[in-house]
Amino acid sequence: MGVFQKTHFVGKVLRDYVGKGKIPEGRKRDLLEAADIAESMEPEVGLSRYPGIVEDSLWLPSEEYKEEDATKALEKAGKVPAVTRAFVEQWFSGQSG
Numbered sequence: 880m881g882v883f884q885k886t887h888f889v890g891k892v893l894r895d896y897v898g899k900g901k902i903p904e905g906r907k908r909d910l911l912e913a914a915d916i917a918e919s920m921e922p923e924v925g926l927s928r929y930p931g932i933v934e935d936s937l938w939l940p941s942e943e944y945k946e947e948d949a950t951k952a953l954e955k956a957g958k959v960p961a962v963t964r965a966f967v968e969q970w971f972s973g974q975s976g
Contacts, residue, residue, distance in 0.1 A: 890916075890919075893910060894914040894918070897914065906969060913962045920956065923952070
């Protein structure tokens with residue numbers, strides 16, 4: 880789509896691009912949902928991987944994040960591949976709307 884940003888955080892990039900009106904109307908809602916999912920999960924990327932110091936105590940992700948958190952994240956992320964596939968197929972087929 881002519882957009883390149885060196886980042887793992889794609890939610891805002893996608894939201895901004897959809898907001899410019901260059902996306903077929905039939906795909907905007909799904910892509911905005913994918914952007915919402917990305918933006919809700921992106922802050923957890925670093926937090927879930929690395930220990931930290933909070934109020935002079937060692938904070939361990941393995942003690943903070945539970946199986947329920949992972950299940951919710953997997954459920955949300957599971958929606959994105961279908962949205963992506965449908966968009967890419969439509970985009971490269973030349974169809975609009």
